[in-house]
Amino acid sequence: MPLLIMKERSGSMAESVGTLYLCATPIGNLEDMTPRALRMLREADLIAAEDTRHTRQLLNHFDIHGTLLSYHEHNKEKMGPVLLEHLKEGKNIALVSDAGFPGISDPGEHIAQTCIAEGIPVVPVPGANAALTALVASGLSSTPFFFGGFLPKSRKNRREKLAEWKDIPATIILYEAPHRIIEVLSDIEDAWGDRTMTMARELTKLHEEFFRGTVSTCRAHLLEQAPRGEFVLVIAGGTKVEEAPTGDPLDAVRRLMADGVGKKEALQQIAKVYKLPKRELYNRLVKEGVEDE
Numbered sequence: 001m002p003l004l005i006m007k008e009r010s011g012s013m014a015e016s017v018g019t020l021y022l023c024a025t026p027i028g029n030l031e032d033m034t035p036r037a038l039r040m041l042r043e044a045d046l047i048a049a050e051d052t053r054h055t056r057q058l059l060n061h062f063d064i065h066g067t068l069l070s071y072h073e074h075n076k077e078k079m080g081p082v083l084l085e086h087l088k089e090g091k092n093i094a095l096v097s098d099a100g101f102p103g104i105s106d107p108g109e110h111i112a113q114t115c116i117a118e119g120i121p122v123v124p125v126p127g128a129n130a131a132l133t134a135l136v137a138s139g140l141s142s143t144p145f146f147f148g149g150f151l152p153k154s155r156k157n158r159r160e161k162l163a164e165w166k167d168i169p170a171t172i173i174l175y176e177a178p179h180r181i182i183e184v185l186s187d188i189e190d191a192w193g194d195r196t197m198t199m200a201r202e203l204t205k206l207h208e209e210f211f212r213g214t215v216s217t218c219r220a221h222l223l224e225q226a227p228r229g230e231f232v233l234v235i236a237g238g239t240k241v242e243e244a245p246t247g248d249p250l251d252a253v254r255r256l257m258a259d260g261v262g263k264k265e266a267l268q269q270i271a272k273v274y275k276l277p278k279r280e281l282y283n284r285l286v287k288e289g290v291e292d293e
Contacts, residue, residue, distance in 0.1 A: 017088055017090060017119075018092040019092050019122070020087060020095060020112065020121070020122045021094045022124045023094045023127070024127025025128070026204065028099070030061060032128045033062065037125050044094035046067050046094070047066045047069070048096070049070065050071065050098045050107070052069075072107060084111075084120070095111065099130075100127075105149040128204065134200040138198035138212070140171045140197075146165070146170040146237070148161075150176065158184070166192055167239070169237050170237045172235045175231070176231045184233075185233075186219060188235070189219070194214045197214060198210055200231065201227075201230065201231045218233075249271075249274040252274075253267060267282055
């Protein structure tokens with residue numbers, strides 16, 4: 001497939017509103033910064049950053065001297081309208097998080113949704129992402145997968161969320177902080193059992209580590225080696241165990257037929273539920289002389 005180079009919208013174009021660019025930044029290794037993201041940061045009228053001090057260091061490294069605005073979880077309700085007003089005035093804004101893709105487990109999601117609702121263009125500028133980086137090297141199935149982000153801080157709420165997600169039939173990706181990781185792994189094992197999992201930390205950095213095992217062996221590893229860095233947990237999905245139906249399957253067929261379901265359809269439904277040959281149920285009905293209504 002030929003490489004297609006697209007020209008970005010600019011403030012000089014006829015559109016009266018600006019564009020919000022969601023710019024991915026490195027999660028550790030600065031070599032993962034993309035040329036396109038660098039260009040957007042240089043050309044943007046404003047750069048909205050989760051941590052302006054951290055982002056200023058990144059910009060200085062690449063000799064970029066843009067105007068920074070603070071936009072984070074604790075000021076998004078106040079700063080969201082400010083960013084929106086700048087966009088409506090025709091200014092282009094590059095949004096960055098501390099690391100990775102803005103909008104994933106951070107307040108970038110909120111401003112992106114607001115812009116879309118207001119008819120303001122939102123353009124992703126792809127790059128590094130911790131969840132996908134961990135998934136592709138985890139050794140677990142990548143299709144399908146479920147991204148849960150950070151579990152609730154409250155243990156009660158966390159256990160409720162784990163119970164809700166227990167039977168998801170997909171590889172599960174979670175983020176976790178070093179000071180909670182051991183307790184979280186204990187809660188995961190209590191709720192989901194000792195599943196296969198991969199624990200990744202310090203991704204793309206000098207001390208990158210992938211520990212592959214089970215929930216219990218990952219926890220044991222951390223008890224021997226103090227947790228450091230942000231963690232990505234990639235955990236095998238659940239398998240829902242369906243309770244076997246009780247009672248005479250023929251009674252279930254009769255109830256469906258009494259409700260107006262045809263004999264053929266009733267037999268098909270109940271045979272599937274009870275995992276029985278449809279012919280077996282049909283023969284029993286014939287013996288009893290049951291007819292379609």
